[in-house]
Amino acid sequence: MGDCRPLGFLLGLPFALVALVLSLVGAVIWVIGTVLSCLCPCCICFAGLANMAMGIVKLPVKLLRWFIEKIPC
Template sequence: MSCCCGDDCQCRPLGFLLGLPFALVALLLSIVGVIIWIVGITLSCLCPCCICVTVIVELALALIKAPFSVMKWFTEQIPC
């Protein structure tokens, strides 16, 4: 049987290769997200009354997950 034999195909090398440059940009954003997350966690520990810091930490977590989201999106767009 081939790698892509049904609707539940997970092997899409073309989508992976096309998504690599965008994933690298998302990786840089992820590094920025880690820095924002560290600063935000520190600020939320120092002043837990600031609710806006929590929103910034949630945004940083979304930036950290960005490379995985980008690669998943690209591989889903390219059919087998």
Template structure:
């Protein structure tokens, strides 16, 4: 991995926004997990939980994307 501090600094505001989205994803994941445990016939809750896990990974993907865009 190369040193790209400018890409990191430019990506911080977008990473913050995506961090907020990931917090929403954690809440959705918790609700989906509880619902799928209470009623296993609700298979859609598992899909919602998987979507929430993807939302939790967004901040890492955004900051990596910005770091890769900026050349040294």
């Protein structure tokens, strides 16, 4: 239980919910970017768009971990 920081989890939860909404938007962008990069592989910008969207999809987990690390037990 040395890494248990419930206060950091509770404080970060509202921000994680906002990040969850952004990750859903990122998932839609990722799907569109992936489809467009498959249709036209010469456009490398669509692959970059899909990679950026994957970073947005991972945002809620990163945000919660950051909050949990910042709050001492």
